[in-house]
Amino acid sequence: MRARLELAGYLRDLALLNVAIDSKRWSCYLVKLVVTELVKDDPVRERVSMNQNKTKKQVQFELTENTRDAVIVWTRSPEMIGRRFMFPSRFHDRPHISTRHYGRLVSDWLTSIGLEPRGYDTHLLRRTKAAEIYRKTGNLRAVQLLLGNTKVDSTVRYLGVELEDALTIAEGIDI
Numbered sequence: 001m002r003a004r005l006e007l008a009g010y011l012r013d014l015a016l017l018n019v020a021i022d023s024k025r026w027s028c029y030l031v032k033l034v035v036t037e038l039v040k041d042d043p044v045r046e047r048v049s050m051n052q053n054k055t056k057k058q059v060q061f062e063l064t065e066n067t068r069d070a071v072i073v074w075t076r077s078p079e080m081i082g083r084r085f086m087f088p089s090r091f092h093d094r095p096h097i098s099t100r101h102y103g104r105l106v107s108d109w110l111t112s113i114g115l116e117p118r119g120y121d122t123h124l125l126r127r128t129k130a131a132e133i134y135r136k137t138g139n140l141r142a143v144q145l146l147l148g149n150t151k152v153d154s155t156v157r158y159l160g161v162e163l164e165d166a167l168t169i170a171e172g173i174d175i
Contacts, residue, residue, distance in 0.1 A: 001109045002066075013105060015074035016087055018067035020125040024147055025050070025061070027099040027122040033086040039075055044068040052148045059148035127158070134159055138172075 005014040019038070020030055029050060038044055044063060052059045063071070074080060080088075085096035097105075099122070106125065107117035126147075134143045144155040155161075 001113055004112050005109070011070070011074045011077050012079070012087060013109070015067075015070040016102070016105065017109065017125070018070045019063070019086070020122075021129050022063050022067045023048070023050075023061045024126050024130050025059075026126060027102050031085075031087055031096050031099055031102050034084055035075055035080070035086055038063070038071055038086060042072075044071045044075075054148075057148060057150075059146075061146065131159055134161070 001017060002014065005017060016030075019033065020027075023030060023033075029052070037048055037050065044067075046068070047060055047062050049058050049060045051057075071086075075086075087097045087102075089095065089097050089101075103122050106120070106122050110117040110120055130143050130147055133146065134140065140152055140155055140159075140161070143159065144152050147155060147158065149155045149158070
């Protein structure tokens with residue numbers, strides 16, 4: 001998807017896709033990101049802290065170099081002059097894109113790479129990096145913290161961790 005968005009010159013969509021994957025945030029938080037939460041005095045922050053309404057906790061996330069590059073290009077574009085929100089709406093009565101619009105964008109991105117969008121949703125992007133971190137490390141606690149979950153059980157259900165995963169991890173540990 002990234003390559004298609006880059007080739008097409010879709011600056012906003014590329015920044016949105018990258019931030020969605022890196023931030024591991026729900027769409028309701030993602031669409032409301034303010035430029036100053038990601039960009040401070042021109043450089044894009046490597047780490048960002050956000051309040052999570054549901055748990056009332058601060059959740060941190062990192063922005064990879066590719067994401068920082070996409071964000072800086074997007075925020076310097078003419079469409080972003082004087083804009084407060086990272087992903088502004090084209091409608092003057094709405095300050096940022098809606099979660100519904102974000103969902104349509106994700107569907108369009110999936111279609112563009114030949115996938116059937118009905119099998120996916122915006123949570124696909126929230127789950128992507130978290131699942132990869134878990135797959136590479138087996139560290140549920142780290143993933144729990146990154147997702148902002150209060151209970152490890154929620155993280156287990158969210159990632160779809162099964163007994164087979166646990167046994168595979170246990171087999172790799174030699175005491």
